[in-house]
Amino acid sequence: MTTAAVAPFRFFALRVAGTRRLGPSLVRVTFSGDDLALFHSDGRDQSLSLFLPHPGQDAPVVPVELGDGWWQAWRELPDDVRAVMRSYTLRALRRRPDEIDIDFVLHGVGPENGTEAGPASRWAAEAAPGDRVLLLGPAVADNRAIRFRPPADTDLVVVWGDETAVPAVCAILEALPAGTPARVWLEVRHTGDIQDLVTPADAEITWLVRDEAAAGAECSPMALDALRMTRLPSAERPYVWIAGESGAVKALRRHFVGERGVDRRRVTFVGYWRLGLTEEQLRATE
Incomplete structure (x- = not known):
C-alpha cells in the first residue's frame, strides 16, 4: 500500500x-x-x-x-x-x-x-x-501558519491586537473552549470599527479607540498605558498573544515578560506590519 x-x-x-x-x-x-x-x-x-x-x-x-x-x-x-x-x-x-x-x-x-x-x-x-x-x-488543517497555540495547562488567555489583527482575534475568540478565562484588548482607528464579538469563552473585551487628533496615525501608546493600569485575574500559567504593528508588539512583549514576569515561552508575538514601511520593504529588512 x-x-x-x-x-x-x-x-x-x-x-x-x-x-x-x-x-x-x-x-x-x-x-x-x-x-x-x-x-x-x-x-x-x-x-x-x-x-x-x-x-x-x-x-x-x-x-x-x-x-x-x-x-x-x-x-x-x-x-x-x-x-x-x-x-x-x-x-x-x-x-x-x-x-x-x-x-x-x-x-x-x-x-x-x-x-x-x-x-x-x-x-x-x-x-x-x-x-x-x-x-x-x-491544504492541511493544522499547519505552521497558525501561531495561536496556548499550552494545555493555560489558565488565562491574554490578547492584544490593532485593527490589522482584529480578524485573527475574532477567529481566536470563536475557537476558544467554553468558559476559558480571557482578557482582550483591541485598538482601532474609529468607533465605527468596533464589532460585536461572539465567543464561548469567559472573555472581557476592551476596545481602545484613538482620539480624532491621532486618527491619521498608525499606532499609539494607548494599549501599553491601558495594560499598565489593569490588574489581570490571578493566574499561574497565562498565555499571551500579541499581533499588530511591530513596534507596539515589541513594547507589549517587554511589558508582559519584563514587567509582569510572564514566561517568554508562553508569549506569542507577531508583527503584521511596521510603521513607515511597505510589506516589500519589511520583507527586505527581514
Whole structure:
C-alpha cells in the first residue's frame, strides 16, 4: 500500500463573490472557487498569502510552478507585472458552498488623512464580484501558519491586537473552549470599527479607540498605558498573544515578560506590519 503525502500549502485560484463594509477602516471580501474544496484550516490566526493583479490586469501574474525556485522566479518578474503579494488572516471558512472571508484594513482609504493607500487597500476598496486573485494557503488543517497555540495547562488567555489583527482575534475568540478565562484588548482607528464579538469563552473585551487628533496615525501608546493600569485575574500559567504593528508588539512583549514576569515561552508575538514601511520593504529588512 502506498500513502500519498499532502503538501501543507498550495495555490488556490479564487474569485470575489461579494464584499461588505464593516466600518470606516474595514471591508470584508468573500472569495469562492472550486479549489476551495481542497482548502483546510483549523482557523484561529491562520496566515495566508494573497496575490493581487495590478490595475489593468485581469488576473495576478505569478510563476506557474510552486517549487524550490518559485520565490526567486516571482521576485525576478518586472515590478509592473509581478502580482502584488500581501499577508492576511483567514476570517472564516464555510462549506456548501465553499467560501472564505478575508477582512482588509483600508489604510489611506476613507476618513483618515495622512496615509497613502497601498495597492491592497486600493484593490479591496474597489473589489467587485468576479475579480480574480490567487491565494497561497493551507491544504492541511493544522499547519505552521497558525501561531495561536496556548499550552494545555493555560489558565488565562491574554490578547492584544490593532485593527490589522482584529480578524485573527475574532477567529481566536470563536475557537476558544467554553468558559476559558480571557482578557482582550483591541485598538482601532474609529468607533465605527468596533464589532460585536461572539465567543464561548469567559472573555472581557476592551476596545481602545484613538482620539480624532491621532486618527491619521498608525499606532499609539494607548494599549501599553491601558495594560499598565489593569490588574489581570490571578493566574499561574497565562498565555499571551500579541499581533499588530511591530513596534507596539515589541513594547507589549517587554511589558508582559519584563514587567509582569510572564514566561517568554508562553508569549506569542507577531508583527503584521511596521510603521513607515511597505510589506516589500519589511520583507527586505527581514
